Amino acid sequence: MNHKGKVCVTGASGFLASWLIKRLLSSGYHVIATVRDPGNAKKVAHLRQLQGAEERLCLVKADLMVEGSFDKAIMGCEAVFHTASPVVAAELDPKTEILKPAVDGTLNVLRSCKRNPSLKRVVLTSSSSTIRAKEDIDPNVPLDESSWSSEELCETLGIWYVLSKVLAERAAWEFCKENNVDMVTILPAFVIGPSLPPELCSTASDVLGLLQGETQKFEWHGRMGYVHIDDVALCHILAYENQNAEGRYICSSKILDNDELVSFLSARYPTLPIPKRFKKLDRPRYEFNTTKAKSLGMKFKPIEEMFDDCIASLVEQGHLSLL
Template sequence: MDKMIEPKLGKVCVTGASGFLASWLVKRLLLSGYHVIGTVRDPGNEKKLAHLWRLEGANERLQLVKADLKEEGSFDKAIMGCHGVFHTASPVLKPTSDPKEEILGPAMEGTLNVLRSCKKNPYLRRVVLTSSSSTVRVRDDFDPNMPLDESSWSSMELCERLQIWYVLSKTLAEKAAWEFCNKNGIDLVTVLPSFVIGPSLSPELCSTASDVLGLLKGETEKFKWHGRMGYVHIDDVAACHILVYEHKTAHGRFLCSSTVLDNNELASFLSAKYPSLPIPKRFEQQDRPYYEFNTSKLKNLGFEFKTIDDMFKDCIASLVEQGYLSSI
């Protein structure tokens, strides 16, 4: 236990608690015995939050409070007194005329608003920020024979040139977080998940889960742009956040990805495994560089990833149960 943060079962805050990943994180924290303060935009939206209140331990140890990434100081109440903060919330907006205004600004300012509230909390031990493996891999100057690790950063110039605004927003937000926390003495650890696969606790599917559902129904439009992509089980991502929060020696960035596959490798695996689903056999090939991820930093803490088989088995079972897919 000397390597772990004490007290293990203190009070923690999860921002954007009703989200796809955040819901799983809240679930795992409650199962571990933590008291969880979850921030949401509308605590009165019973329909959107019902899945959180159904979690084991929620009635005893979950509190949902209002906070908005765009409002400085709105996280003060939720964060004050917490030993740990898991910042998972991120604005997901479709750009219309000014992507910088609509995505980049809110992502950075939202992160800084949460961290300003963290700075006011004398009880805070550690902040765990959800970033993305995309902050590592969007660059055109790496050796494909050398797996990418946490020392790599995506090229902001390349993101801007290719108009990959989501990746640019995650990269800028994480860099802003490191700068703020280093300057203000806040213990920060960041988690960089690849594409997250698994059951959605909310019956309302987020864009990630909707894209997966589309693939299983035979659509190629969204997934064809993936080219080569890392995949990870949603439960692994939640577990990873808690591991790096609790482990005293955890520091810096942690890539969280189980398997990297080309589109056609994924299609081949899925269509063979689930022949009754109209999964595409092949994808239009994109001219993308080959890469692998080096996840030894996380594995050295004793972490083991679920397989691509586990990810889709659990995901499909959930989609069938929620009525999005007919039984297979």
């Protein structure tokens, strides 16, 4: 195998980061992976078991909220894949508990990037929600990377996660412009696929809930883009490896309304107690223009494959029974 350079992945024990590390290792990269507690065997065991991990994976302690704590991990790396987002407690005061940590954590990582002379590029994981929460959507014109969600609308609706992603990405662009840091951002839709960490993250547990007949979490999704976790990981790597890559990249395979999603799921997996329908939300109809990601070589996996892989993984890990 041809050994590639040394790269850093933040928030390594997470759903997406774990899969990204798996792909990076299989491509021959040396990976420095940051976690808040490398000694927490339960949280990192799945990373140590990855193919190539013994030779080319190093776990380093770093905390988004501690200034300079990424210096050691990032120094000497050619790429930094920043996927970590702060772990958020109860929403008593969203501005201090969600918005500020999201921005501060991102800038903390970018300051460490700036201090690293070996750095070629930062690939930041943002979200497709940063482009679709706005009022003036023309249903006939697919949204592209030039679109930004309305901060005012996010605040009015209290969608703090979306606002945190918008503010963090905007702050990142500003910092990189001022400090001459080469950055691209990936905007994934709702990520579906196998979970490597044994504990399910909120995304994976929302999907599990839906497959078990719950409507509560998905109810407010309304119309949503879906994408296979492997495609998101690959898109990060292509955006790093392609010298001409620049700006933002929407990473989404298919957009479905809730009712379309459940009718597809119940037809495909008839033994699961999937909800029949959802109450209609007054949401704008939109599509995504993913030409830009496809120009990197992305060919998105279909919705069937993402859910087949996701369900097989949930069954294998004992979270779901297909009886």
